[in-house]
Amino acid sequence: MRKIDPERQQAKRRQIMEAAGNCFARRGFHATTTAEICAEAGMSPGNLFHYFDSKSAIVEAIVEEERADTAAYFAALDESSDLLEALLDFLDAVMAFAADKTYARLALEIAAEATRNPAINTQMAAGDAQTRADIARLLRGAMANGQVDAGLEPEQAASWIVALIDGVFSRLAMDPGFDPQREAPMLRLVVSRFLKAGSAR
Amino acid sequence: MRKIDPERQQAKRRQIMEAAGNCFARRGFHATTTAEICAEAGMSPGNLFHYFDSKSAIVEAIVEEERADTAAYFAALDESSDLLEALLDFLDAVMAFAADKTYARLALEIAAEATRNPAINTQMAAGDAQTRADIARLLRGAMANGQVDAGLEPEQAASWIVALIDGVFSRLAMDPGFDPQREAPMLRLVVSRFLKAGSAR
Amino acid sequence: MRKIDPERQQAKRRQIMEAAGNCFARRGFHATTTAEICAEAGMSPGNLFHYFDSKSAIVEAIVEEERADTAAYFAALDESSDLLEALLDFLDAVMAFAADKTYARLALEIAAEATRNPAINTQMAAGDAQTRADIARLLRGAMANGQVDAGLEPEQAASWIVALIDGVFSRLAMDPGFDPQREAPMLRLVVSRFLKAGSAR
Amino acid sequence: MRKIDPERQQAKRRQIMEAAGNCFARRGFHATTTAEICAEAGMSPGNLFHYFDSKSAIVEAIVEEERADTAAYFAALDESSDLLEALLDFLDAVMAFAADKTYARLALEIAAEATRNPAINTQMAAGDAQTRADIARLLRGAMANGQVDAGLEPEQAASWIVALIDGVFSRLAMDPGFDPQREAPMLRLVVSRFLKAGSAR
DNA sequence: GATGAATGAGCCTTCATTCAT
DNA sequence: GATGAATGAAGGCTCATTCAT
Structure with missing residues (x-):
């Protein structure tokens, strides 16, 4: 038995x-x-x-796993550490994933599928919202510490950081010369300058 | 006859x-x-x-038209004007298009299709490269004028600006709260800070 | 063109x-x-x-045609003729159809399908109700002429006549010895005796 | 062990x-x-x-049980009693079963399946033949007693009685208004008039 | 130029049945 | 006896594209 x-x-x-x-x-x-x-x-x-139950259910499971992994990443962060640095480290981690051809192509495929499969779209939107919330939380902490321009709206700023991440995967698809390894520091730079405390608009 | x-x-x-x-x-x-x-x-x-000749050929024609429009946009720029401002105006124009639901969804659909249709991918990659070259040209001019951090590589910086634009369309798909009207100034801000001359790394 | x-x-x-x-x-x-x-x-x-549109739609069309044919049969009856005889002639016509192996098997198949396909069931039920109504109309006329036991309820009597017809097709499936040619007079007999005016219960 | x-x-x-x-x-x-x-x-x-051994074997077992029950019903009849009445009682019993929604639907399903499953068809045909033989036996006895028109062929008459029974289940599927409780006396009536001794053709 | 009927390869999924444990 | 994971053949339907008129 x-x-x-x-x-x-x-x-x-x-x-x-x-x-x-x-x-x-x-x-x-x-x-x-x-x-x-x-x-x-x-x-x-x-x-x-x-x-x-279906081919679509497999993607859903993949998306869910990805969501859980990202959530776990943020949950594991030490809240007392340098929060701006933690955010920039996250970006490095993303770039490391982006360097994996299979991962990058899969991410793109799934995003494309979300375009037309409402179930997947809903699910991805949920994960996306969660990530933005996690980033916004880091930003709020970093603002309190004076590391980040307090004039920014945390949620809005998080949106643009996530936009940049999405843009990275788009670059991988469109520009064969875009090398994640080489570009990782640039992502840090773009975000750093965007967030920098004391910036004048 | x-x-x-x-x-x-x-x-x-x-x-x-x-x-x-x-x-x-x-x-x-x-x-x-x-x-x-x-x-x-x-x-x-x-x-x-x-x-x-095929369904795909229709998309190719749409992509080609878009490419030509963008090329025409840059070709029409007055080279003697404020080049940084010209770039930021371009970003505003992009956000205006993004505010059109139909345009935004179509852009997304086509990008998704480029993922798997090599012909479309090649074509979009060509348009993409052209746009990056146009932006890089503006950047080079603006650097010469001291408006943009001369420490940046123009092509690389252009890549990241385009990444941000791609990210905008991704936001539209993932985040129902992302309002192009409201976010347009933020795109200017992110790019401005990124490019700002005199920035310390 | x-x-x-x-x-x-x-x-x-x-x-x-x-x-x-x-x-x-x-x-x-x-x-x-x-x-x-x-x-x-x-x-x-x-x-x-x-x-x-579907395999099922083909059956539906067949059922509909059958329904229309039956309706046309009754519509074509001369109302001033011998109505009881008209009914018995209808039964003969049914038996003639039943003698056609292909028709008989098809009728059975469709009835079986109606068991589980709600669309077909609904459609057949409608045709069935119409036929019962047509028969009931004949019966009412025949009662007025004193040809049929006026103590019967026309609708109910029609039900039992239709039950007999259904039973014929069932016999064809279950009993290889059931010969429509030979049994046609028996159907007339069963129905005649059932309807006969002046019968005592 | x-x-x-x-x-x-x-x-x-x-x-x-x-x-x-x-x-x-x-x-x-x-x-x-x-x-x-x-x-x-x-x-x-x-x-x-x-x-x-198979899904079909389950149905076969159900059919076999049904056959045995019917056979037992007839075997248990007191041959010295009123045989016409016994037959009419059998019809009442059938109507009682027909009043059970589950039984009625199952009977219909199995009949439909017999349409295409040769094994089940053969088996049902055997049970059917047996039932007709049992009814014919009753009829022969009732004829001898002068209760039933001796001009009828017992086997043929039995066929038509069974046809009526089959027709009842067909009615249940086609006509939502067909109420077994209410119709039971009608089945008696139809069969009684059909068999009535002294009937003129 | 225009029409719409015709093609046919291909795909996701179901489900009775078998088999290793 | 009992479990449930594994099998694999088969089927309804779609849809880009072609062709006769």
Whole structure:
């Protein structure tokens, strides 16, 4: 008699998510067939649909994982440390992810899919809002410490920081010469100057 | 005997491009069927394919038009005027377009499509490179005039300005609270601070 | 320039309905694939779905045609003739149809399908109600003429006559020895005795 | 060491048959998945297929049970009693079953399935033939007693009585206003008049 | 130039059944 | 006996594009 093993279940789901992620990054979400995902995951279609209700559900799981990871990143921050530095470190971390071709392409694919899949859009919008809130929190702290221009609205400033991050992934798609490794310091620079306390408008 | 009338031809193509643009903005590129475009354009499929070889060719024409418009915008600039101001005005113009829901959604759809359609990607990359070159030219002039931090690399700085623009459209998709009207001054601010001469790193 | 030709359209639909009817009678509704219908109709799937939105829509069209035919049959009756005889003639007509193997099997298939397809069920129920109403009308006339037991409720009596008709098709499915040709007079007899004026309960 | 316990085995089969019957009545035979039957029976698919070789085998068992029950009904009749009355009582019993929504829908589902499943068709045809034979036997006895028109062929008359019964279930599917409770006396009436000794054709 | 009927390859998903544990 | 994960064939339908008129 075998009981349902949630760990095994989760492992299978992970396996599928990874296989799907590779396929999506390689060929795009729409161009990827479930058959391809099955092949990549070494699994029959019947079995794949045992773990996910639909192709879309796989993306949703990927998005959710990403959201959770980002949330965990911010939750782990030491609130007593240098908050501006913490924000800039986050940007470095983003650039490190962006340097991974597969990750970058997958991020783009998912964003594109969110354009037309309302479920994914809603989910991504939620994660996005959460990230903006986390950044705004850092900004508020940094303002209190005098590290950041107190004349800025934290939420609005966070929006523009996230816009820059989105822009990075767009650059990766449009400009073959855009090298994340080389550009990481520039992202710090752009954000630093934007936030700098004592700036005159 | 009637000769081929290139103007009439061009008018029909425009009619199709507009119909397709509306459909793409409304339902997305992939979800839009050629039948829908035909209906919106008041035209039979046989006829539509008389003017465009493929659905993709319609997008390519739209992208090309956009590219030409942007190129014309920069070509029309008075080189002897305030170049930094010219750049910031360009950003305002972008935000004005972004305020148009249909335009914004269409831009997003096309960017998403470029993700997987190599022809469109190549074409957009070319337009993108051109825009960066135009911005870099402005920056170089503004640097010569001492308006912009001469320590920046013009091409690299242009990249980040374009990244911000891309980010704006991403914001429109992800954040329902992002209001182009209200955010236009912020875009000026972010770019101004980034470029400001005399900034210390 | 070709205009939509409604006759040609209707002819195609008929062609498909006949092909589908043959397939359904031969293999059953569920076992029949759209590919089989296409093959039987000499047509590509794309084209078939140009004329019918779904496999189910084909059955609906068949049912509708049947309903219209039956309605036309009753509408064409001479109201001044012998109404009881008209009813019994109708029963003979039904038995003549039942003698056609393909028709009989198709009728059964459709009835079975109505069991689980609500759209078809509704439609068949409507046709059924109409037929019962038509029969009840005949009965009322025949009662006025003293040909039919006036103690019967016309609608209720009509129900039982229709039940017998349904029962005939059931017999054809269950009893290989049930020969419509031979049984036609029996149907007249059962109904005649049931309706006979002057019967004592 | 545990021996195979046939009673336990039989109980499990019954449990499955009942669960399946409920599902079939609720959603139809084809629409019911084995997974649903498993859920209703509180059982894993592996286990279910341990007791029945196939989904079809479950229906076959249900049909067989029904056949046996009907056979038992006739076997239990007192041959010395009023045979016409016995027949009419049987009809009342049928109507009582028909009044049970679940039973009625299940009967219909199974009849529909018999349309396309040869194994079930054969089996139902056998039960049907048996019932007709039982009714014919009653009729022969009733003829001998002068209760039934001796001019009728017993087998043929039985066929038409069974046709009426089938028709009742058809009515239940097609006519929401058909109330078994109310119609039971009518079935008696139709059959009585049909069989009545001394009838003139 | 214009029409709309015709094509056909391809995809997501279902589900009865089997099998390893 | 019991579990539930795994299988894989099959099917309805879509839609960009072509072609006869």
